[in-house]
Amino acid sequence: MRVGVKTSVDDIWTQYMNTRRPELREELIAHYAPLARFVVGRLGIPPSSLLDTEDLIGYGMIGLINAIDRYDPSRGVRFESFATPRIRGAVIDQIRQLNWLPRSAVSRMRQVEDTLATLEQRLQRPATETEAAEAMGVSIDQYRQMLLDMSATVLSLDAPLGSMAQEDDATSLSDLLEDEQTTGPAEQVEQHELVTVLAEAIERLPEREQLLLSLYYKEELTMKEISRIMNVSESRICQLRMQAIMHLRASMQTYQTGEAKARKTPRKKAEAGQRRGRGRPRRKSTTEEKSTD
Known part of the structure; x- marks a missing residue:
């Protein structure tokens, strides 16, 4: 049949x-x-x-x-x-x-992410492959290989937990996470700001990386299909995708670091004012001075 x-x-x-x-x-x-x-x-x-x-x-x-x-x-x-x-x-x-994914790959991932964040803060733009490789003290080929190794990270919230021999309604990792759909007004504003920052970070990416992200996440094409469209190898597509993701992570890290500093600054000023107020002797009023005399 x-x-x-x-x-x-x-x-x-x-x-x-x-x-x-x-x-x-x-x-x-x-x-x-x-x-x-x-x-x-x-x-x-x-x-x-x-x-x-x-x-x-x-x-x-x-x-x-x-x-x-x-x-x-x-x-x-x-x-x-x-x-x-x-x-x-x-x-x-x-x-x-x-x-x-061995520990060395996780260490390299953090190294690349920190390097890109530092370069973006200094250059005020996404760093190129050459700049990132020089900052890390490796060659272009080594840097690309690191991106390729890092792109092998696989996380799935949809995969059922345990063996496949479980029942059809097996619990997945996403079922154990807190439901973040019910957000309050403050969380909604913060989420909107993050989306805006992410959109701006995507616009700062090179056109080739923007096209790759659009084909992969919006058009839902496979790596092989994207490699044919962009006329490069499939492994190169993996490298470019991981580099774009690391650039976006660096932008978000820079934004969150700036927000954290902004929140701490008013608090430090208020605490400093309170300390100055406690350390300075209180001046007597005119009525108190006359009654003392």
Whole structure:
């Protein structure tokens, strides 16, 4: 059986739920295989000596098969929405087992972030690759390799916690976080200011990095698709994306540092005034002087 005009995916799902025939399961796996490839591509994990692209897609297929076995169309949830977090979770579980991100990579990430923040404060603009590499005392190639290593960081709030053998309503990391949707007036104003600062920081980025962020986050293209559009390698796209993110982090860090200083300054002045007031002897009024005499 092939998924075509005469036999729709919904019909196959109906038959599969009633019969659980292996050939129908194979049809569903073949039909939804591009979904696993798409989700893995959206993770932005560059190929390495430990894992290549096909390995990652293979782990994603494990999550896809798990989702097909657990999916229930009668619940009214689209299969793509049901399967996506399980595909991500399967890939991320395998990466964690390989100890993907060592402490040295975390240290390099902080070093790059601090360097870019310092340069932006001094230059009043995002630093170039050459300027960042010189400030860190490394070559351009080494700096780019650091960005490539850092881009392998994978965090997913949608991935179910624990093993994939749990029930369909397994708790994810996002379920354990505080709901920040109910913000007060002060938080809303602060959030609006942060969005404004972030938008201004994006506008200061080079046009190539702005285009990359737009293609990745707005158009939701994969790294491979973006590399074809921008006519550079996929690994170079990973480097540029990570560099743009680090520039934005540096801008936000600069803004938050300035805000913290601004909040502390009035408080320090008030405390200094109170100390001066306590240390100075109180002058007697005219009435008190006359009564004393």
